[in-house]
Structure formats: structure tokens, C-alpha cells
Amino acid sequence: MADFDVAIIGAGIVGASCAYALAPTHRVALVEGESRPGYHTTGRSAALFEEAYGPRLIRQITVASRPFFENPPPGFADTPLLSPRGALFIAAAGKDASVERGLAEALPGTVVEIARKEAVALCPPLDTDWLSRALYDAAAMDMDVNAIHQGYLKGFKAAGGTLLCDAEVEAMERAGGRWTLHTRAGTVRAAHVVNAAGAWADRIAEFAGARPVGIVPKRRTAFVFEAPQPADEIARWPMACEIDETFYFKPEAGLVLASPADETPSPPCDAQPEEIDVAECAARIEMATTFEIRRIRRRWAGLRCFVADKCPVLGPDPDVQGFHWAAGPGGYGIMTSPAVGRIVAGFVRQTGLPDDISAMGVDPKEFSPARRHT
Ligand SMILES: Cc1cc2nc3c(=O)[nH]c(=O)nc-3n(C[C@H](O)[C@H](O)[C@H](O)COP(=O)(O)OP(=O)(O)OC[C@H]3O[C@@H](n4cnc5c(N)ncnc54)[C@H](O)[C@@H]3O)c2cc1C
Structure with a gap:
């Protein structure tokens, strides 16, 4: 029977970042049900780092994550974790209220309104008849999700951590102040x-x-589709996201990655795409651009997991001793992972919120599982 200080269940980006943060001070086991980490949602993201996305708390912990991505510890990864992308928020006529809301909700200095001509110069496939207004965030970045995830796992193992795959947890009990996990x-x-x-x-x-x-x-x-433009031209486009997030598209290795930005409730499972969602998204993108989407190379789906306020659930369970939550990262789990790992490690060590995050005015109660029981 293997004995540890901390057992983390799930080796997606959230579990891996917690393991990375805790391994220097604790004996940590990272327990994963699949044969490899990252098989579920983590391996299926759109890989965008965007400080102007999600509720206020998410924006704050995304900002708090940026220094790690920009300056990871030596040896964390061989490649940069972030690379410039930019994000355009595009609106058809009649969407002024959404444009104004986008401007009002953005953290200062992140998003500006630009002229239609400028938007089309940045993203030439946009249809000038469709486009009415555009916001731009030049600071949005692409993330190298694999490098980030592998960096956490490598650092965790180097600090003495143990990764157990094919180890689905099927039951657990607590006695004498210790958990026993049956995997x-x-x-x-x-x-x-x-x-x-x-x-x-x-x-x-x-x-x-x-x-x-x-x-x-x-x-x-x-899904990813073929576009007629050459790969080096496609690579320069920003992500283009409809202002109410009814679709988005962005460059992906010479092709175009698109999403209907669907949020269809699902039981936990190995999520698969529905043909109707792909077709409706292709139709919306064709309305807003000059694309004719004929050749779809690949399609997939993943489960973004939320509680009602769309903020993560982090920290000790209010009723069950020694049981901590690191769940509900929604559509923001990759870009918030450095901060989330540090926050969860602070709860386990009982040292509280990291100073930089506390200085932002973040209250630990905002993450607390207890807020879900009132
Ligand atoms: C299409 C799409 C686009 C996205 N785009 C972005 C983006 O641009 N930027 C961004 O930051 N985020 C994005 N996300 C969200 C991001 O991918 C998620 O927030 C993140 O991957 C969630 O990580 P996780 O570790 O919580 O979940 P997962 O990666 O699903 O990991 C959970 C793990 O727990 C394991 N597990 C479950 N039960 C057990 C058990 N009983 N025993 C052992 N192991 C178990 C599972 O096998 C799994 O590996 C996107 C998601 C999707 C689907």
C-alpha cells in the first residue's frame, strides 16, 4: 500500500498544476483513471490566454497567472508557453449593447474599440457587409497547452512526486486521520x-x-477546416470571436480552428461532437466571413465544467476533513492553472491565499465550496 501526504485525483491541467505546486513540500501522488494524463478536457481546448474573458474573479486569476507563463522556472519547458495572437470581438449591426458591455466589463487597458477597416486588415476573411463594430485585445495569447501540462508533470516528478495512471478511484474512506483510496x-x-x-x-x-x-x-x-489562404497568412490572424460568443475561429497550424461556443449540459463522459453543432457553426461563420467551409479535417468535443457562478471551487470542504476541492475551472482552466495550483497548495498548507492574489482584493470565500451550500 503506497503512503503519501497528498493524493490528487485527476491529472488534467488542474490536478497537474496542484501537484506541481505541492510537490516541493509534500509527498504527492497524482492519481489518474486514464492511461495518460490530459485525455479528457485538457487535451481538447482552444489554447487561448485571454485576460478579458469570464467573470471578474477569473480575470483576476488569469492576470495572476501571466507572470508564470511569461517567465516559467528554468527547465520548465523548451518552448515559450505563450505566443502573440490577439483577439477580435466582432459584432453585426444591432449588437451595440453587447459591444458596450464588452467595453465596460474589460479590465482597464485590455480591450479597445477599433475601426471596421482596422478589424478587416487584421482578419481579412471578415465580411465588411456583416461587420458593424469590433473590439480588440492585442494582449491575447496562444498557449502551448502540451508544454504547460508536461512542464507541470515533469517538475512534479523531479520534486519526488508519483504519477499513477490507469488508477481510477472507485471508492475511498477515512480513518485515523488518513484517507484510503481504492483504485x-x-x-x-x-x-x-x-x-x-x-x-x-x-x-x-x-x-x-x-x-x-x-x-x-x-x-x-x-473543429478545424481548410481555408484558401496560405498558411503563413492565416498564422497572422487574431482569434475572431462573435461578441455574444455564438462562434469563434482562430489559426491552427495552417488551418482554421472553429467552435460554436456551445454549452450543452452533459453527464460526465468521453464527450463527442454532434454533427448539427458543427454544421450550425460553419453556417454562422460563413455569414460573417468570405469563407466557404467545405473541408473539415478534424472535429472533437470536451466538457467545460461549471458551477452556477462560473467561478472555480477551490479549497477545503466545509464538512469533511482532509478533503479539498480543485474543480469547476469552466472554460478557463488552462489559462488560470498557475494561479489555481498555488491557491490550492496554499489551502492544503494552511498558509492562505498567495500574497499577489490577496493584494488583488480576492476573498478566499469567493472560491469556497461552502458558497455552494447556502
Ligand atoms: C473546446 C474547448 C475549448 C477550450 N478553450 C480553452 C481556452 O482557450 N483557454 C482555457 O484556459 N481553457 C479552455 N478550455 C477549458 C479547459 O480545457 C478546461 O478548463 C481544463 O482543461 C479543465 O481541466 P481539468 O483538469 O479540470 O479537467 P480534465 O482535463 O478533464 O481532467 C480531469 C481528470 O480527472 C480524471 N478522473 C476523473 N475521475 C477519476 C477517478 N475516479 N479516478 C482517477 N481519475 C479520475 C479524468 O480521467 C481526467 O483526466 C476549453 C475547453 C474546451 C472543451
């Missing part, structure tokens, strides 16, 4: 458990005798 790969014991099980987080809570927090996995579809 498909054997038994794991630990003083603390961190629940980073993505779409399955409420199921893990039930195993632990904790109250569920109401995680709703929501399917999001993506």
Missing part, C-alpha cells in the same frame, strides 16, 4: 485528498461523503 491500480493512502476530477468531481465527493457542489459539465465542440 484500479491498488490502494493509496494519504492525509489529504485533492479532488481535481473534472467532470467527475461531484462523484468523487460522494465517495468521500462530502456534499456535491453542483458541477455541470457542458459540452463544447471544436
